[in-house]
Amino acid sequence: MSGPTRRAVLGTLAGLAAAPALGQDARGRVVVLGGGFGGASAARALHRAGLSVTLVEAETTYTACPFSNEVIAGLQPLAAQRFGYEGLRRAGIAVVHAVATGIDGGARSVALADGSRLPYDRLVLSPGIALRFDAIPGYDEAAAEVMPHAWKAGAQTELLARRLADLPDGGTVVLSVPANPYRCPPGPYERASLIAHVLKTRKPRSKLIVLDAKDTFSKQKLFEAAWKELYPDHLEYVPLAAGGQVTAVDPGTMTVRTDFSEVRAALACIIPPQRAAPIATAAGVADRTGWCPIDPVTFESRLVPGIHVVGDACIGGAMPKSAFSANAQAKVCADAVADLMAGRTPATPKLINTCYSLVAPGYGISVAGVYRPANGVLADVEGAGGTSSLDAPMEARRAEAAYAEAWYRTITADVFG
Amino acid sequence: MRGLRALALLALALLGLGAAPAAAGPVPAPPGASSCSGCHGAHGEGAFAPLAGRPASDIAAALAAYRSGERPATVMTRIAKGFTEAESRAIAAYLEQQAAP
Numbered sequence: 001m002s003g004p005t006r007r008a009v010l011g012t013l014a015g016l017a018a019a020p021a022l023g024q025d026a027r028g029r030v031v032v033l034g035g036g037f038g039g040a041s042a043a044r045a046l047h048r049a050g051l052s053v054t055l056v057e058a059e060t061t062y063t064a065c066p067f068s069n070e071v072i073a074g075l076q077p078l079a080a081q082r083f084g085y086e087g088l089r090r091a092g093i094a095v096v097h098a099v100a101t102g103i104d105g106g107a108r109s110v111a112l113a114d115g116s117r118l119p120y121d122r123l124v125l126s127p128g129i130a131l132r133f134d135a136i137p138g139y140d141e142a143a144a145e146v147m148p149h150a151w152k153a154g155a156q157t158e159l160l161a162r163r164l165a166d167l168p169d170g171g172t173v174v175l176s177v178p179a180n181p182y183r184c185p186p187g188p189y190e191r192a193s194l195i196a197h198v199l200k201t202r203k204p205r206s207k208l209i210v211l212d213a214k215d216t217f218s219k220q221k222l223f224e225a226a227w228k229e230l231y232p233d234h235l236e237y238v239p240l241a242a243g244g245q246v247t248a249v250d251p252g253t254m255t256v257r258t259d260f261s262e263v264r265a266a267l268a269c270i271i272p273p274q275r276a277a278p279i280a281t282a283a284g285v286a287d288r289t290g291w292c293p294i295d296p297v298t299f300e301s302r303l304v305p306g307i308h309v310v311g312d313a314c315i316g317g318a319m320p321k322s323a324f325s326a327n328a329q330a331k332v333c334a335d336a337v338a339d340l341m342a343g344r345t346p347a348t349p350k351l352i353n354t355c356y357s358l359v360a361p362g363y364g365i366s367v368a369g370v371y372r373p374a375n376g377v378l379a380d381v382e383g384a385g386g387t388s389s390l391d392a393p394m395e396a397r398r399a400e401a402a403y404a405e406a407w408y409r410t411i412t413a414d415v416f417g
Numbered sequence: 418m419r420g421l422r423a424l425a426l427l428a429l430a431l432l433g434l435g436a437a438p439a440a441a442g443p444v445p446a447p448p449g450a451s452s453c454s455g456c457h458g459a460h461g462e463g464a465f466a467p468l469a470g471r472p473a474s475d476i477a478a479a480l481a482a483y484r485s486g487e488r489p490a491t492v493m494t495r496i497a498k499g500f501t502e503a504e505s506r507a508i509a510a511y512l513e514q515q516a517a518p
């Protein structure tokens with residue numbers, strides 16, 4: 001730890017956050033990059049383990065994706081999705097609001113947009129996703145202003161919510177869903193359900209067409225049973241085999257093209273394919289798939305030592321890309337980082353994921369899994385997990401809707417509170 | 418190292434920064450335990466029963482009943498089946514040691 005480097009760090013921190021007393025901790029510096037579900041959870045867990053942590057996050061306010069489908073359907077205000085970083089600061093974590101422009105895995109430092117460098121002994125990266133604007137012909141960033149993806153919560157969520165509220169009765173809505181892997185596997189189907197709920201209750205002559213680039217999806221039987229029961233006239237699902245793959249869009253004419261047909265939409269939500277956020281590629285931790293291979297015990301990158309990747313950006317094996325997974329992975333990763341920095345061998349972990357979805361207000365379903373490292377990846381623990389039962393009584397659906405809301409309050413309090 | 422760690426913890430305490438749970442740091446969470454708070458949060462946010470500080474025997478008994486399917490549940494049966502009896506007991510013992518909310 002050289003004098004000038006340390007001064008540079010403190011220079012960066014000055015005025016942005018008070019350097020914590022633990023900054024002098026001789027056991028090393030941990031930097032966490034990305035203050036979403038994965039990164040903010042990691043920073044807290046590392047801090048709890050007694051390590052000195054600096055969290056780097058571009059935005060001063062985080063806008064959470066879970067429950068943003070409810071915002072789109074007008075069931076919840078966008079304000080309920082926003083969280084600040086005061087809670088983390090109060091807990092004693094140094095939070096630096098800056099865009100990271102590069103990572104030097106050899107020299108172990110993060111370059112920030114103001115030109116300063118933040119040295120680390122270990123880096124935890126949870127930068128989330130990038131939307132691939134090169135994947136669907138016609139669908140670029142400008143097109144997203146006309147045909148919102150709303151797959152990063154914020155202005156896009158508001159845009160889609162407004163467009164849906166303004167939709168004339170009788171207009172066709174198109175929702176396009178990418179192939180795996182992508183952020184939140186059941187998310188598009190929850191969105192389809194809640195859009196259909198809006199149509200059924202407020203625009204009864206309208207219809208939603210879901211164009212899917214795959215044939216099977218998360219909680220499929222439960223979603224399809226609910227759609228048949230609740231939205232028989234308002235939701236049409238087109239799988240890959242029936243021509244569901246979107247091959248091009250034209251925002252000028254509001255046309256969505258597939259191999260077999262062309263749909264003119266009054267409203268189109270296009271969820272494009274994704275990859276790890278650009279900083280992962282810049283750091284050299286993303287492979288040719290665009291995602292980051294990791295060791296399933298420590299979450300350390302298979303490509304660059306000293307960098308641990310959690311959350312949507314990592315290749316989580318059987319674990320889906322969810323806020324629940326990101327939080328669980330962050331805690332396991334933090335324990336492993338603390339062990340490694342203290343010269344201990346990290347224990348083999350087990351992790352849980354659960355994703356709740358609402359198919360209508362008061363009607364919740366879930367998918368759960370328990371995971372462990374096997375053959376170098378995170379694999380399902382056999383005999384555990386699965387979805388809510390198909391024939392569960394309405395009482396259980398109501399309970400799961402309430403649990404979904406409770407989960408959102410719990411996890412956001414755990415991470416940002 | 419130990420001294421530094423103690424100093425660091427002391428500094429934390431003096432600064433009044435976040436009440437670190439008694440078991441933080443030295444007592445590592447057994448496999449799976451850190452995932453439970455995704456729902457059973459430290460803050461006791463409504464619907465999920467808080468687990469921190471609950472007697473280990475209660476937690477272990479509930480997990481065994483969920484694992485066998487004897488106790489009906491919306492989600493716990495699916496989760497409990499992912500842990501052996503020994504793992505469940507270790508998680509229960511760990512949770513008992515956590516400061517109650």
Ligand SMILES: Cc1cc2nc3c(=O)[nH]c(=O)nc-3n(C[C@H](O)[C@H](O)[C@H](O)COP(=O)(O)OP(=O)(O)OC[C@H]3O[C@@H](n4cnc5c(N)ncnc54)[C@H](O)[C@@H]3O)c2cc1C
Pocket residue numbers: 033034035036037038039056057058059062064065066067068069098099100101126127128129150151152153183184187277279310311312313321322323324325326354355356357
């Ligand atoms: C509609 C929708 C519904 C969802 N519902 C659920 C749900 O019900 N349950 C669930 O578990 N999950 C849900 N998810 C998934 C969940 O939102 C993600 O899995 C989760 O946000 C992943 O966390 P993360 O930390 O990997 O990434 P993010 O939450 O995206 O955080 C990444 C952070 O890194 C920052 N960052 C990136 N690059 C840089 C840089 N270069 N410099 C500085 N900062 C940077 C970003 O600003 C961002 O704050 C949903 C997602 C969507 C889209």
